[in-house]
Amino acid sequence: MNTSARVATIMQTDWPEVSPDTPIRRAVALLVETRSAAAPVTDDSGQLVGILTQKDCFKPALYASYYQEWKGSVGEFMTRDVVSLAASDDLTSAAEAFLAHPHRIFPVEEDGRLVGMLRRSDVLAALLSMG
Numbered sequence: 001m002n003t004s005a006r007v008a009t010i011m012q013t014d015w016p017e018v019s020p021d022t023p024i025r026r027a028v029a030l031l032v033e034t035r036s037a038a039a040p041v042t043d044d045s046g047q048l049v050g051i052l053t054q055k056d057c058f059k060p061a062l063y064a065s066y067y068q069e070w071k072g073s074v075g076e077f078m079t080r081d082v083v084s085l086a087a088s089d090d091l092t093s094a095a096e097a098f099l100a101h102p103h104r105i106f107p108v109e110e111d112g113r114l115v116g117m118l119r120r121s122d123v124l125a126a127l128l129s130m131g
Helices: 024-034 054-067 091-100 120-130
Strands: 038-042 048-053 105-110 113-119
Touching: 024 038, 024 054, 038 113, 048 054, 048 105, 091 105, 091 120, 113 120
Parallel strands: none
Antiparallel strands: 038 048, 105 113
């Protein structure tokens, strides 16, 4: 099995992106519309500052269901300690990262810039096609 293929070859290059100031309702709608597990959160310079997952969205969504009002911005609910992968990582390293963390998706960075998103299913499909 050739697991020397790189994350860059299987990562998603089109993904929803939000800022810390994005209203949480808009961000939740974006995740639902794009059927995404998460969206990277970037600042004005494009630097990765967090990630907003579907799980992060449950607290404001439940609040809205109770009080009939959406409150807050992405910055209040996002996960700030982001685990990311490098575009140059091999598939074995990516698979090990998915085993070590409960995440369904990882941001992918190259030279400190966000360049993609890697889904758990992408790695599994790549590994399946190699065997």
